[in-house]
Amino acid sequence: MKKALCYLVLLTSTFTTFHSISAQEPAKNPKFEVNYQKFVLDNGLEVVFHIDRSDPVVAVNLTAHVGSAREVAGRTGFAHLFEHLLFLESENLGKGGLDKLSARIGGSGANGSTSRDRTNYLQTIPKDALEKMIWAEADKLGWFINTVTVPVLEKEKQVVKNEKRQSSDNAPYGHNWYVIDQNLYPQDHPYNWQVIGSLADLQAATLDDVKQFFKRWYVPNNVTLTLAGDFDPVQAKQWVEKYFSEIKAGEKITPLKKRAAKLTETKKRYHEDNFANQPQITRTYPTVEQYHPDSYALNVLFEYLANGKSAPLYKVLVEDKQLVPSADIYHQTSELAGQAYLIARAYGDIDLDQVNSGIGQAFKQFEKDGISEQDLQRILATQETDFYNQLSSVLGKGAQLAYYNIYTGDPGYAAKEIEAILSVTTDDVKRVYNQYIKNKHYVVTSFVPKGKLELAVQGSTKAKVTEEQVVQGAEKQVDPNVVASYSKTPSTFDRSKEPKYGQSAEAIVPNIWQAQLDKIQVLGIEVHEVPLVDVELVIDGGQLFEPINKVGMANILAQMLTSGTKNKSPEALENAIKLLGASISVSANKEDIRIRVNTLAKNYEQTMDLVTEILLEPRWDKKEFTLIKQQTLSQIRQQQADPRSIANNTFNELIYGENNIRAKNILGNKSSVEAISLEDIQDFYRNNLSPNLTRIHVVGAIDKKAVLASMSTLKAKWPATNVTIPKLATANRPTESKVYFYDVPGAKQTVVNIGYPALAATNKDYYPATIMNYILGGGSFASQLTQELREGKGYTYGIFSGFSGTKDPGTFRIFSQVRSNVTLESAQLIKTILENYGKNYSQQDLATSKSFLIKSNARAFETANAKLGLLDNISKYNWPQDYVKQREKTVNNIKVKDIKALANKYLLPNQMVWLFVGDANTQLARMKTLGFGEPVLLNPARSH
Structure with missing residues (x-):
């Protein structure tokens, strides 16, 4: 690890220190600076501020130094489970928690992520809601755990299990990472298991297990809070002290020791994949932890070996032998160790031994030719651009400052990191190849289509993969909305009173x-x-x-x-x-x-x-x-x-x-x-x-x-020519609904698509219909579909609805991936929501929609992508430059009766296509109960 910049951290909450860091290019180029301020509360909470007044927004990031590496075998998935639970409710926010608050204040949507080593909760909000968000984040940390009940826990287990099915169990090659880590790390290594945990461990988790995990790790002395954006740091510091300072510190936390993977043999494993049509090989090599000096040279090595038409792997595998469409290397560096994945998915029924041999040939080519200075400079230039891209938004800067603070103790480590990136030499690249790759042991996995075991690398043994069995009615029904009774955590002031908004954060349309x-x-x-x-x-x-x-x-x-x-x-x-x-x-x-x-x-x-x-x-x-x-x-x-x-x-x-x-x-x-x-x-x-x-x-x-x-x-x-875009016939809305089913035998989830041909973006009803859809399925956790199917039943990890027109009519679509054994129940619930949406739409629904749609405009232009989208809409539709501000008038003027009329016009469940892609053997016959006649099986040749 390179030595961090020296700075003074005062251990009380009454002083602060200011620093200016610069990601410095050669002397001829201007400095790139990220200013920050850091202070530490008496309870150990570390706080980092970064001021950026380019937009009236603030990114708030609460990062706990706990990931799957702090778990134990048999109780995995807890850190990720808490990533979910902490959004739901706390004592003073009440039901809906951060998600409900985010919708009201126009936030980007409370989000989070979990890694092996940390869990973060982050979003971008209009600056007038900063005190509200600081209040809410403190409530999560100090006034949360009493609200977790058995029904809440059981429901959220189902949501997380759906996420696992979506990312792993019901996706091609989804079990690959599990097989690799099981063989790369010994059982007592904290990277042996997956961040999301196992279905069995999640199901076995008790309420007491969960509460003890929270009390150990979600404490101020294990957390960094970062604020990045347009705010008054003096005022913000007072708010942080007010809301966080009385939360008690937890037990002292001892850092985990660095522990690289060590292989004494090359391990070969195969898996017959139910969702794969082509064989895939992955070689995984142990490397180094994040910020290790060698990590930067390894990044260059892997970029050179795999990416681009001059890469040895491309030359051999793609161009010369034509065995694969592409070959990639991903370098994953974590706090304790690192690993490099070399992944190649072969064409058709090509034997993976041929691919594996080709990899060896490409490596020999590198050993012979090495890397030129020009190739090195090409890669470093790209890495420099990537470095700036990750700091181009306040959300990105806030997250990066938190990571630097947690893992290096220095929020200003960016200056050291860009220096390390740009100082890699060709000799460094050759050295790390010899040290970590050449003639070293690795784990090689072969994921092959069902019945194609002969395509696996020779000498492979069967990987241990547990496939979930789809059983009708296997999960208990719970009601997470039952109001729990508990003793409220004391406070020195009344935390039930939500802070008021600050000075209004008006959307600033960029100068175009x-x-x-x-x-x-x-x-x-x-x-x-x-x-x-x-x-x-x-x-x-x-x-x-x-x-x-x-x-x-x-x-x-x-x-x-x-x-x-x-x-x-x-x-x-x-x-x-x-x-x-x-x-x-x-x-x-x-x-x-x-x-x-x-x-x-x-x-x-x-x-x-x-x-x-x-x-x-x-x-x-x-x-x-x-x-x-x-x-x-x-x-x-x-x-x-x-x-x-x-x-x-x-x-x-x-x-x-x-x-x-x-x-x-x-x-x-x-x-x-x-x-x-x-x-x-x-x-x-x-x-x-x-x-x-x-x-x-x-x-x-x-x-x-x-x-x-x-x-x-x-x-x-470039001479202009008269070219006219063809005008296509407009698709007609169905006169009656019909159920279609596409069979994927053994599917663990059913993919749901419901909708019809709808509106063009230029139609006068398009934006009003978008407003109408916010509470249905466009508002994430504020939407009825999410509240009913995810939060109420645990049927899905996510569900949304929306209109997608352009100059021509697009579609209205509801999309989700639901647990296979509740395919019918999910469809019935969606149907009921659609039937009652207009009837039940309330003044409160409209108020929530208006608040979000207007307040969220404060962050409408914060990123480069957002600005490009603004320009695209203006040039494509000839809309005025301030069309976003003009839409605010539409939002302000719309009434409940208008929403009801739009719902009655555009949400007709009896005139839609209802498509389900899943396991026909267990689910097809049940779909007749939906009430739209006999389901149509679209691929009968594949049915059981």
């Missing part, structure tokens, strides 16, 4: 400049928070131009555009981009093709020169075209085994009909992709990409003059 480059519309926002520039070049049309028999052309064209230019090979183009610390990606969408750019401001002009070259001088490389088609077919095959992808693609076909291009997967299908020629792609490019369909949006540390100057070549060399 506009210009016209002949036919191209350009909009920009100049902002200097970080030395970055983001650009989005949008060419309208996209998939809408595709013929129905050659779906997938827009997607292939998007990839071809970054596969070299007239004067640069694919590898040379990629290297030129990365040497600038830039990223340039091209994506195809239903209605457009987008070129997205992120670059250091100092390299903006050179980056835009490359964008112009990419757009105007494609290479049309035949070898790349063949690879892209092969990779696309692999993606399509993968989707055919993923329940979520199946549901999305099938829902679109049911909504739009099989002859409407909007129904088609952006990737295409097997026959359409195989039918596409390189000439087809060239014709698509010539006929459908034109300046008269192009909009450019620029956000960052660059002024209008420089932006327009950078586009002079594009303006001069």
Whole structure:
């Protein structure tokens, strides 16, 4: 570990110290500074402030130094369970807790995450609600645990188990991480188990277990509070002291010792995966803990080995042997240890021994050639940009300050970290390869499709994976809404009184400049928070131009555009981009093709020169075209085994009909992709990409003059052509509801899609309907769907509803993934909510919606992505620059009777498509009870 910056931390709450840190580039470049203030309360709570007045918002982050590593075998998943529980209720917030409060104050939605080593609770709020949030965060820490009852605990266990099914048990390759950690770390190592825990451990947890865990770890002397944004630090410090200071410190907490994984042999394990269509190999190597000096050189090594067309793994596995569409290495460094995952998913039925041999060949190539100084500088430039990106929002800065404080004791460690990143040498990279990778033992897992065991790496033994059995009625019914009786925790003042709002936090619409480059519309926002520039070049049309028999052309064209230019090979183009610390990606969408750019401001002009070259001088490389088609077919095959992808693609076909291009997967299908020629792609490019369909949006540390100057070549060399976007037939709402079922045998969850063709974004009812939908399913924990299906029943990890129109009508859709054995019960509950929504909609529902929709505008423009979205809406729909402020008038003027009328018009459960993707053997027959006739099985060949 490199020595942290020295600073004074005074151990009382009456003094503070101020620091200025700078992520420093070479002397010729300006400093990047993150100012902070730190103080410590008498009870041990560490508090870090960062002032950023660019937007009227504050990010609040409460981070506890407890993750799964503080658990014990047999009682795993507790830290993650508390990530959930702490949002629900506390003594003074009452039922709904932080989630309910967040909705009222216009917050970004109370969120959290758990890792091996920490749990954090964070959100961005309008600055006028800061005292409310400090009050609420203190209530979680000091006035919470008495509210956890057996029904509350049992319900939340079901929610967490649904999350595990969604991320692991019901997803392709989802058990891979469990198998790896079980074999990489011994049983007594705190990284041996998964952060989310096991289904058995979660079910076995008692109320006393949970309370003891909380009292041990969720104490002020194990917590860091960070505030980042626009606030008065003197006033905020007084609030922190008022609400947190009387919470008692817990027992002294001894830091865990660093403990790297040690392998005495290479371990080989296989698993037959119910949801995988292609075999996947993962090699996992023990490395070092976070902030270890070698971690930075290892990051460079892994980037060089795997990422990009010059990478040895790409050269051998993708280009030469054509065994896999891609190979990646992910470096996970945690507080106690680190590990590197090398992951390659093979084409079709390729034997993973071939892939494993190819990995060895790529490593030998690296041993022979090493890494050049130019390759090193290319990677460091990209890492520098990534470093600034993670600090580009107040939420990101607040989280990073907390991590630095917890793991290094220095909130200002960013200065040391950027120095460590940029000081890596080629010798460092070679050294860490020899020290941690070359001829070292590793864990290798083979995840193969059911019945394809012969594809696993030779010598592998069966991995120990417990598959959940779907049993109807297995879970007990509980009512978490029962009001618990308990003795209230004492306080020196009345904490039941919620603090008042501060001075109103009005949304500040950024200064937007506009210009016209002949036919191209350009909009920009100049902002200097970080030395970055983001650009989005949008060419309208996209998939809408595709013929129905050659779906997938827009997607292939998007990839071809970054596969070299007239004067640069694919590898040379990629290297030129990365040497600038830039990223340039091209994506195809239903209605457009987008070129997205992120670059250091100092390299903006050179980056835009490359964008112009990419757009105007494609290479049309035949070898790349063949690879892209092969990779696309692999993606399509993968989707055919993923329940979520199946549901999305099938829902679109049911909504739009099989002859409407909007129904088609952006990737295409097997026959359409195989039918596409390189000439087809060239014709698509010539006929459908034109300046008269192009909009450019620029956000960052660059002024209008420089932006327009950078586009002079594009303006001069790209002639406008008259291209008209096809007008498609509008899909009709169903006259009656029908249930459709797609069978995925053995599914642990059912993916639910319910909806119909609805409104265009330009329709006068669109935004009022969005307001109407907030309490239904658009308001996260404020919504009825979430409150009933997740919080009330524990059927799902998440559920939402929403309208998705553009210039053309889109859909209204309800989406969720529910526990398999409550598929019918979930559908019945959704149906009941829809039937009663208009009837039961109240003045309080409207007040909650209005409060959120108006107050949340204070944070509407905080991030670069938010600003790009603002510019996109203005240029696409010709909306006024202050359309967000104008919408506030719509919110203020809408009445309950208007909401009821909209609900009666647009929420008709008897005129919707009801699609379920799950296990037909156990769930199909039950769906007739929903009342929409005999369910239609869409893939009878797969049924049991």
